[in-house]
Amino acid sequence: MKVVRVLAGALSLLTLASYARAATLAELIEGAKKEGVLRGQWGQASFGGSEGFKEIVSAMNKKYKTDIKGQYTPGPDMQALMLRVIQENAAGQPASTDVYLGNAQAMLDGLNAKVMRPTTYNQFIQDKPATEGKFNPIAADGTHVAFATAVVGVQYNTNFVKGNDIPKKIEDVLNPKWKGKIASTPYAAGIREFATPDFLGREKVVDFTRKLSKQIAGLMRCGEVERITSGEFIMLAFTCGGNDVNVARRTGAPVGHAVMEEGTVLHMRYAAIPKNSRSPNAAGLFIHFLMSAEGQELLWRMDGLDLHLFPGSQTKRELDRVRAAKGKVIINSPEWLASFKDYTAIQKELENILRQK
Amino acid sequence: MTSRIRGLFSGGTSPALLSLAALPMAVILVLVIAMFWVSVQKGALGTPSAVYTLTNYSAVFGDPFVVSVVVNTLIFTISATLVALAIGLPIAWLVERTTLPGKTFLYAIMTLGLLIPGIYTAMGWTLIAHPRIGLLNRWLVDLFGLDDGPINIATPIGMGFVQGLSLAALAFILTSQMFRAMNPSLEEAARVHGMGYGKIIRRVTLPLARPGILAAVIYIFTIGIATFDIPAILGLGNRVYLLSTFIYLKVHPQGAGLPEYGITGVVGAFMIVVAGMLTLWYGQVLRQGHRFEVVTGKGYKPALIPLGRWSIFAWALILGYALISKLIPLLLIAYAALMPYFVPPSLEAMQQFSMTHFYGMDWELVSRGLKNTVVLVAVVPLAVLLLAFTISWLIVRSRSRVRYLLEFGAFLPQALPEVILAIGALLLALFVIGKNVPLYGSVWIIAIVYIVARLAFATRALNGSLLQIHRELEEAAFVSGLSTARTAWRVLFPLIRPTLFSVWIWTALLVYRELTAAVFLAVHDNITLPAVIWSYWFSGSINKASAVTLLMTLVLAPLIFIAWWFGRRSQVSLN
Numbered sequence: 027m028k029v030v031r032v033l034a035g036a037l038s039l040l041t042l043a044s045y046a047r048a049a050t051l052a053e054l055i056e057g058a059k060k061e062g063v064l065r066g067q068w069g070q071a072s073f074g075g076s077e078g079f080k081e082i083v084s085a086m087n088k089k090y091k092t093d094i095k096g097q098y099t100p101g102p103d104m105q106a107l108m109l110r111v112i113q114e115n116a117a118g119q120p121a122s123t124d125v126y127l128g129n130a131q132a133m134l135d136g137l138n139a140k141v142m143r144p145t146t147y148n149q150f151i152q153d154k155p156a157t158e159g160k161f162n163p164i165a166a167d168g169t170h171v172a173f174a175t176a177v178v179g180v181q182y183n184t185n186f187v188k189g190n191d192i193p194k195k196i197e198d199v200l201n202p203k204w205k206g207k208i209a210s211t212p213y214a215a216g217i218r219e220f221a222t223p224d225f226l227g228r229e230k231v232v233d234f235t236r237k238l239s240k241q242i243a244g245l246m247r248c249g250e251v252e253r254i255t256s257g258e259f260i261m262l263a264f265t266c267g268g269n270d271v272n273v274a275r276r277t278g279a280p281v282g283h284a285v286m287e288e289g290t291v292l293h294m295r296y297a298a299i300p301k302n303s304r305s306p307n308a309a310g311l312f313i314h315f316l317m318s319a320e321g322q323e324l325l326w327r328m329d330g331l332d333l334h335l336f337p338g339s340q341t342k343r344e345l346d347r348v349r350a351a352k353g354k355v356i357i358n359s360p361e362w363l364a365s366f367k368d369y370t371a372i373q374k375e376l377e378n379i380l381r382q383k
Numbered sequence: 384m385t386s387r388i389r390g391l392f393s394g395g396t397s398p399a400l401l402s403l404a405a406l407p408m409a410v411i412l413v414l415v416i417a418m419f420w421v422s423v424q425k426g427a428l429g430t431p432s433a434v435y436t437l438t439n440y441s442a443v444f445g446d447p448f449v450v451s452v453v454v455n456t457l458i459f460t461i462s463a464t465l466v467a468l469a470i471g472l473p474i475a476w477l478v479e480r481t482t483l484p485g486k487t488f489l490y491a492i493m494t495l496g497l498l499i500p501g502i503y504t505a506m507g508w509t510l511i512a513h514p515r516i517g518l519l520n521r522w523l524v525d526l527f528g529l530d531d532g533p534i535n536i537a538t539p540i541g542m543g544f545v546q547g548l549s550l551a552a553l554a555f556i557l558t559s560q561m562f563r564a565m566n567p568s569l570e571e572a573a574r575v576h577g578m579g580y581g582k583i584i585r586r587v588t589l590p591l592a593r594p595g596i597l598a599a600v601i602y603i604f605t606i607g608i609a610t611f612d613i614p615a616i617l618g619l620g621n622r623v624y625l626l627s628t629f630i631y632l633k634v635h636p637q638g639a640g641l642p643e644y645g646i647t648g649v650v651g652a653f654m655i656v657v658a659g660m661l662t663l664w665y666g667q668v669l670r671q672g673h674r675f676e677v678v679t680g681k682g683y684k685p686a687l688i689p690l691g692r693w694s695i696f697a698w699a700l701i702l703g704y705a706l707i708s709k710l711i712p713l714l715l716i717a718y719a720a721l722m723p724y725f726v727p728p729s730l731e732a733m734q735q736f737s738m739t740h741f742y743g744m745d746w747e748l749v750s751r752g753l754k755n756t757v758v759l760v761a762v763v764p765l766a767v768l769l770l771a772f773t774i775s776w777l778i779v780r781s782r783s784r785v786r787y788l789l790e791f792g793a794f795l796p797q798a799l800p801e802v803i804l805a806i807g808a809l810l811l812a813l814f815v816i817g818k819n820v821p822l823y824g825s826v827w828i829i830a831i832v833y834i835v836a837r838l839a840f841a842t843r844a845l846n847g848s849l850l851q852i853h854r855e856l857e858e859a860a861f862v863s864g865l866s867t868a869r870t871a872w873r874v875l876f877p878l879i880r881p882t883l884f885s886v887w888i889w890t891a892l893l894v895y896r897e898l899t900a901a902v903f904l905a906v907h908d909n910i911t912l913p914a915v916i917w918s919y920w921f922s923g924s925i926n927k928a929s930a931v932t933l934l935m936t937l938v939l940a941p942l943i944f945i946a947w948w949f950g951r952r953s954q955v956s957l958n
Binding site (some may be wrong): 065067069070071075076077080096097098099100101102103105106109110112113114117118119120122123131206207209212213214243244245246247249250251252253255256257258259260274277279280370373374377381382383 | 448513514515516531537619620621622635636637638639640641642723724725726727743745747748751813814817818823824906907910915918919921922923924925926927
């Protein structure tokens with residue numbers, strides 16, 4: 027029995043050591059093969075949910091000749107999931123998800139809590155995306171990678187919102203016509219970024235949110251496009267991105283997405299490996315795949331998004347239109363958010379306003 | 384041998400049995416203490432940044448939003464109780480005191496109605512009476528040319544109505560036995576003196592039934608105050624918060640901030656106090672019940688009120704209840720499962736019916752959920768039976784004063800909201816025993832909460848059965864040299880087999896449909912089937928949630944049939 031225990035201990039040390047040395051893709055693949063399973067958890071409405079995960083893992087296995095078994099569990103929203111990972115890490119428990127996929131705010135929370143595993147992405151990602159100003163999709167410290175871009179706007183049911191009724195400016199969603207028929211998100215998506223000094227500023231946005239709170243019928247999470255197609259809410263102000271509309275429209279669902287004339291926020295989607303991941307190599311390989319041409323194509327097909335900094339990106343086309351109309355475009359990254367010390371407090375303030383009628 | 388018998392029945396209690404009986408009590412106590420412990424802490428639990436403070440109490444009780452949550456909870460619970468009684472009570476009276484035909488079928492409808500998960504009813508009623516997508520509202524809008532749907536199910540009263548439909552079966556079960564046991568001599572005397580049936584019901588039957596009805600009210604109120612599934616499905620998206628959903632949001636914040644366990648602890652402590660008071664009141668009402676007894680005994684046979692043609696009317700009402708509470712919601716769920724994306728029901732929409740959500744179902748996830756649910760269904764009822772039998776045997780047979788403590792402890796979980804038990808277990812597993820006992824994220828943590836939560840029901844049923852068996856039989860077995868365990872196995876179990884089986888099947892079915900604790904405790908490996916449905920629903924995948932719901936119903940159907948068949952044969956009811 028003692029021998030078995032010693033062997034098991036040696037094996038786990040070996041696995042950790044192999045991960046630490048996984049500077050090349052070949053080593054990463056070998057490490058992933060030994061792990062055998064990749065657990066993924068995020069909202070069913072994000073990244074194609076269970077089908078998306080299944081497809082991506084299957085394509086990844088094909089590309090790298092691995093046989094990793096994907097296990098998906100529908101999870102809470104991106105920030106809530108990061109909180110769970112932080113909590114599990116603090117309690118010495120394995121992470122609910124081996125690979126974390128989420129937004130900039132959640133990633134900032136994770137970085138502040140130091141729960142993300144630094145990884146040598148720069149060494150094994152072959153086709154690196156372009157940078158934009160100070161923004162580099164691959165974090166210098168290797169803790170996270172931006173793998174997709176979502177463009178914030180207003181989502182609407184095309185059976186009820188047509189022609190000139192489609193909002194063009196932020197204030198248009200306050201039209202009395204929509205009172206008691208539209209929704210916002212419980213986490214103030216889009217609005218929280220509008221409140222930064224780089225956009226409209228806190229005062230203006232808090233006043234707008236108070237009016238919006240009286241205007242909305244309820245709250246829904248981003249990606250719950252069925253609640254728009256069903257007519258439960260006829261508009262969502264504002265979205266985390268128009269990507270779910272891109273997917274829903276392919277099925278003929280009556281839904282559209284509009285970017286406001288004032289401009290937009292690019293909700294970057296980040297991937298990272300929690301320190302307490304049970305399969306860090308498989309997670310690394312998954313991220314590597316997402317950053318490949320095949321991965322980007324699959325992301326577009328499953329979740330209607332890709333990274334606008336890759337050549338041939340579909341999202342870039344939409345963004346070019348916004349830029350051509352002189353709209354302001356802001357990239358939401360953990361670094362950008364960290365530059366506003368009141369950001370979390372403002373987000374909480376906006377959330378509280380939206381939660382109360 | 385004699386000393387053993389004396390030891391067991393005259394105060395001395397077997398230490399082994401006592402330890403077994405004390406185990407769940409200790410778990411309950413620890414979970415309650417955990418809630419109070421958390422309520423006086425602020426900051427990240429389990430880290431040096433956590434400090435002891437009473438500010439959570441001032442934050443909760445000084446917050447007008449919390450006051451509105453409490454008011455919503457009260458409105459919801461009162462509405463639910465009223466609706467449950469308005470349906471359950473008359474049906475119980477019809478079954479027990481009239482000549483209504485088809486009573487076996489009626490029993491099946493009512494008792495099995497309790498087993499249909501509230502989550503189904505809530506999902507179905509969203510599709511019926513949501514102000515914008517509800518079928519009923521759309522019809523009313525079209526019929527009267529209205530601008531908006533006149534009915535809103537997403538209000539405390541609306542949600543209370545749906546909860547009441549779900550709890551009507553329980554109200555029926557709780558009150559039917561009362562009507563059955565009530566001696567009709569006073570009613571007959573009133574009739575002899577020329578009172579009409581209406582007046583008899585008002586002046587004689589209802590006053591006699593008052594303690595039984597009051598006990599049912601308190602029991603249903605206690606359950607309603609902590610219900611999670613219906614308020615979550617109907618209320619969360621519409622910004623209608625109750626105590627249970629408020630706690631959920633504090634533990635699973637949507638947006639900025641850490642989980643506020645301290646706030647949760649305060650609300651939990653408040654709920655424990657309220658539930659404890661209700662339990663004490665409940666006990667008092669039950670104890671006073673005997674004052675209203677009108678001697679029953681040998682030769683007792685109640686005279687039934689002839690319904691005549693009114694039977695048709697009565698059956699129409701009963702079937703109407705079954706239709707709106709179970710059948711229509713289930714049909715709408717089937718509709719949603721077959722639609723590629725959700726649009727309000729219409730003939731035109733039905734042309735798009737497809738099996739997309741079944742073909743594209745994540746079978747790995749569903750089978751993981753099913754596997755965990757099956758483990759729970761297999762383990763929890765057996766553990767509940769073992770512990771409940773031990774506790775009941777000690778309560779009924781022991782003369783030690785410990786039995787009073789056991790009786791109180793066994794009923795305590797009935798008063799404790801499952802949300803509280805679940806959060807207590809979560810915090811313990813994460814921050815107290817997490818590094819030594821790998822409970823977090825395992826199916827066993829859910830099993831422990833379920834076992835504790837179901838103990839009250841099981842001990843109540845077993846106490847009644849054991850009281851009916853004279854101890855002479857056991858004494859004879861002991862004298863013949865049988866051990867305590869073999870006596871239980873060879874003598875007691877065969878005699879109380881119907882109750883044991885009834886407790887087993889009911890516990891299994893209730894575990895199968897249980898959502899509240901699973902939502903708080905399921906992480907990845909330990910997700911249950913109801914939690915899979917909830918996860919899909921909560922992330923807006925109405926169609927996927929409906930598809931899994933249909934599958935779950937198919938699995939549940941044979942279990943329900945077994946329960947009905949057995950219940951019919953053994954005449955065993957929840958009481």
